[in-house]
Amino acid sequence: MFFDLENGAGQLEIFTTRPDTIFGATFMLLAPEHDLVKQITTPDQAQAIADYLAYVNTRSERDRMSETKEVSGAFTGAYALNPFNGAKIPIWIAEYVLKDYGTGAIMAVPADDERDMRFAKKFDLPIVEIIDKSMYPGATIEDKQGKMINSDFLNGMEVMDAIEAVLQHIEAMGIGHRKINFKLRDAIYSRQRYWGEPFPIIYDTDGIAHALPESELPLELPVLDDFKPASGGKAPLARAEDWVNLPNGWRRETDTMPGFAGSSWYFLRYMDADNDTEFASQKALNYWQDVDLYVGGTEHAVGHLMYSRFWHKFLYDKGLVPTKEPYKKLLNQGMIQGKSAVMEVTLEGGRSLELHVPVSLVDDEWRISLEKFLGLQLTDNRFEQIDPSSHVTVVTDADGTKHIPLSQRVEKMSKSLHNVINPDEMVERYGADCFRMYEMFLGPIEQAKPWDTKGISGVSSFLRKMWMLFYDEYSGKNLVTDAEPTKAELKVLHTCIKKVQEDIERFSFNTCVSAFMICVNELRSLNCSKRAVLDELVRLVAPFAPFTAEELWHQLGHETTVCEAPYPAFNEAYLVQDTIAYPVSINGKKRDLIDLPAGMSVPELEKAALELDTVKKWLEGQTVKKVVVVPGRMINIVV
């Protein structure tokens, strides 16, 4: 929307989503970097504006974004005119108005915008109420609800109607137009490194960019020996001069694309990887459709997923893919956090600071020995200035060794926090299967949880116990027999199959691991090494411990990979119970437990419960009001 400047000095273009509030616009705001600032500033205000711009210059992008409570600004001395009533509106500049959003200029409506309100209060600018929200209790300042007041021809209208009415006026008067504003976050696309797809872009002798003709695609990276940046801050590709400089004097782009580029659509290519005429045939695309499940961390949800969906939408609009969205379901896995060790230091003058000590130097009681600390001071200059005798607390053990106690904090694993556990070391020590299963075992997949190396021994001994169903612990003799499994053994196996099947469906992998542990413990106590049971167990465990399962599968005499064997299905017949343990409650509080044959009728169950000694004891002097019996579940006596 355009506002005339006072004295015919030109026009100011602003962007607003609330043109209905125009009669409440008591001042205008420009971004400090706005082109008009220099032109319109009056001599009286030149010093104030110069001072303010100097201040803005000292502020980093981060400062400007993080400090949101305190507003700042300066008056240019110039005025714009309200196109409907000719009112004079002072023009200010303020750092909270961003140069790159909209037109870098806004009409400020303090009555209907919190930041504008703070600005008006700070600089004592008028506030004109323009929306009566009294009939909408609880409506916030941003809600588009209420009746227009103090607004000339809009008075009495509901906000939504007023927006439409004022838009029609504005367009009829030719002082503005409707526009949908799109914004794509963080579109930093090119990278100065070798690893990445090269851009098929060439520059002519005037430096104008041209797309490489299709006949020259695909463009492939040249072979390099040295991947360090080239001179002049150029990307490594600039070293390949034969590749960069074309015979006609044109030059290739030397930046490359980021990981987002290929990963935004590679799954489509997977659908028809050998196709050399198109990225994938319509037949393949219609068959595979989309990706069932996308598992990724939060940075993927905001970064990669956004690009990938954007890509896919483009391909869909072009009619090249059959689905609007590339992924059916998103699962955000939680972060495995680190436990960091924080040393609290008090320097002379009472100034205190916190320093992260490498967790590898910390003992079980979360302390660092003085000896190790002195060693640390030699290699890490963050600790140079610290005097252990006065700046930190030191405790002395009974045996005379000195330690500095540290506090523990669970936070993101990060080099800067010195709390990183290297997965390679875990795999080296426990094996990939154990590491994988322990990560699953830690807790629900969507939740963040701290890594604790201590707990991994539980999974490690589970894998050993499973192995020992096949092999004798001491002699290494193969224990597998072809005997018929008993009812009890089949029940153990099928209980596990059922649980694992159900838990996989709801992504509850931690409880799958627990089900395997129960199964193996019970098979061990039954001394079961029967092929009929173990064969199914191996197939069941294969997705969780693939290396171990593959090994055991071959030991069972199979020639092909376990991945090709059908996944076991449970048989309800093996799970039938002869007796059911019924909890017996008085007023909802459990008082006894009774084993009763399955299939007992409700009156029989009630009678059996009322005959229990425990129940009789609790019923002394009481009247039974009601007995709730849920067959197969529980019995509750209400008194």
Add this chain to the structure above:
RNA sequence: GCCGAAGUGGCGGAAUGGUAGACGCGCUGGAUUCAAAAUCCAGUGUAGGCAACUACGUGUGGGUUCGAGUCCCACCUUCGGUACCA
């Protein structure tokens, strides 16, 4: 500020409205060992009691229900993401 997730033992966590704490770690006691590691057995929510047992117990306060960690209402706290977006 906005969006999202989560509050249960010493710790990670389990629990279609129906036995709270499965499974694992840790801890305690025992077996084995010259000793240790490893392994095996038993115990382990808190308080009282030799025990049987009793009371209390899933962030706080209410509610629904025969019965609530689970459902409803209000609140508190923590974590993650994002942020002057007009």
